Amino acid sequence: MRTHNILCSTLILAALALASASTTAHAGVFRFVAAEPAYEVLVGETVIVDLFLQEDIPDLAISTLIAENGLISLDVRVDATSADTDPATMTAFNTNDLDFNDPLGPIVTLTPDQLRTVLFQDPFEPLGVLGTETPQPIGARRDVYIGSLIIQAGNLEDQTTIFTLADDLLVGEFTLTLDGIAALDTTIEPGTFTVTTIIPEPLSIGIFTLGLAALTRRCLH
Numbered sequence: 692m693r694t695h696n697i698l699c700s701t702l703i704l705a706a707l708a709l710a711s712a713s714t715t716a717h718a719g720v721f722r723f724v725a726a727e728p729a730y731e732v733l734v735g736e737t738v739i740v741d742l743f744l745q746e747d748i749p750d751l752a753i754s755t756l757i758a759e760n761g762l763i764s765l766d767v768r769v770d771a772t773s774a775d776t777d778p779a780t781m782t783a784f785n786t787n788d789l790d791f792n793d794p795l796g797p798i799v800t801l802t803p804d805q806l807r808t809v810l811f812q813d814p815f816e817p818l819g820v821l822g823t824e825t826p827q828p829i830g831a832r833r834d835v836y837i838g839s840l841i842i843q844a845g846n847l848e849d850q851t852t853i854f855t856l857a858d859d860l861l862v863g864e865f866t867l868t869l870d871g872i873a874a875l876d877t878t879i880e881p882g883t884f885t886v887t888t889i890i891p892e893p894l895s896i897g898i899f900t901l902g903l904a905a906l907t908r909r910c911l912h
Contacts, residue, residue, distance in 0.1 A: 719746040719755045719833075721875060723767055723856035725884035732779070732844040734888045740840045742767065742856065744822070744866070744879070746833040754824065754833050755875075759868035761819020762812070765791065766866055766876070767837060768859035769806040771852050777845030779852040779886040781806055786838040790820040806840065809865050819869035842886055850888045857881035 726741040744765060748754050756762065771781060780803035791797060791810035798809040812820055822835035844850075857879075858866065864874035 719748045719752065720880065721746050721755075721878055722880035723837075723858075723882045725854070725856070725882065727884065729885045729887070730842075731887050731889050732842070734844055734848055734890055735846050736844050737782070738842050738844070738886065740842060740854075740884065740886075742769070742837040742840060744835040744837060746822070746835075747827075748824075748831040748833060750830045752830065754831070756819075756821055756833055756835070756868065759819075759870040761821040761869055762835060762867065763814070763819050763869050764809065764811045764865045764867050765820075765835070765837065766809040766859045766862055767806075768808075768857055768861075769840065770855045770857075771804040772855070773850065773852040775845075775847070775850040775852070777847040777850045777888075778804075779842050779844050779850070779888070780804065781840060782843045783841040784808065784838055785841070786810055787836045790836070792816075807859050807862065808838070809859075809862060810837065844886065844888045846888075848888055848890045852886045853883055854886065855881060855883050 722745050724743050724745045726743070730738050730740065732738045744762075744767070746754060746756055769781070771778065773779075781801060782803070784799055784801055784806055786797045786799065786808065787810065788797070790812065792813045793811035794813065795811070797811065800807045820835055822833045824831050824833045842854075858876045858881075860876060864876040866875040866879065868875065
């Protein structure tokens with residue numbers, strides 16, 4: 692009887708350990724982000740915005756991307772909206788073809804106010820796209836680089852455009868891991884960033900400011 696109880700206890704503990712490992716492996720929170728939350732761009736100029744799928748990994752948890760051997764495909768949609776008259780527009784998108792390297796290439800649809808793309812990894816790669824992990828004060832963060840969006844600022848000052856990054860559910864579920872049974876698409880939180888146009892400080896004001904600072908230092912001494 693004692694041997695039977697020990698065996699049962701061992702089996703129960705093993706089952707709980709497996710369940711815990713499974714839960715821990717999927718504890719990360721996914722979201723789409725830009726490299727910066729806000730950009731200021733001179734009127735008429737362009738800015739390059741790097742886009743990422745980010746996984747926030749709680750303390751003592753295991754990255755879902757690591758547990759499931761990385762991504763084999765990914766989709767994202769970017770929409771630009773603005774209440775101003777001269778908003779910033781999307782003019783080009785350079786995909787991360789180093790990691791998402793399918794010989795047939797990505798699917799990209801781009802208009803001035805919308806980007807829709809699906810990226811694929813070469814199916815003969817032995818491991819999916821894992822991204823780069825960075826330790827945080829609590830837990831860690833893993834970033835998968837998607838690509839770089841080129842944005843053209845308008846010609847008027849103080850024009851703000853909001854860019855929303857989200858999973859493109861209209862194209863289907865394409866954010867897939869190598870070992871995963873279910874897609875990650877519905878678990879990914881959307882993200883935003885802004886682009887605001889500014890004008891350069893006039894040269895005369897800059898010279899006056901420098902002169903005033905120099906005069907102040909002389910008077911103080």
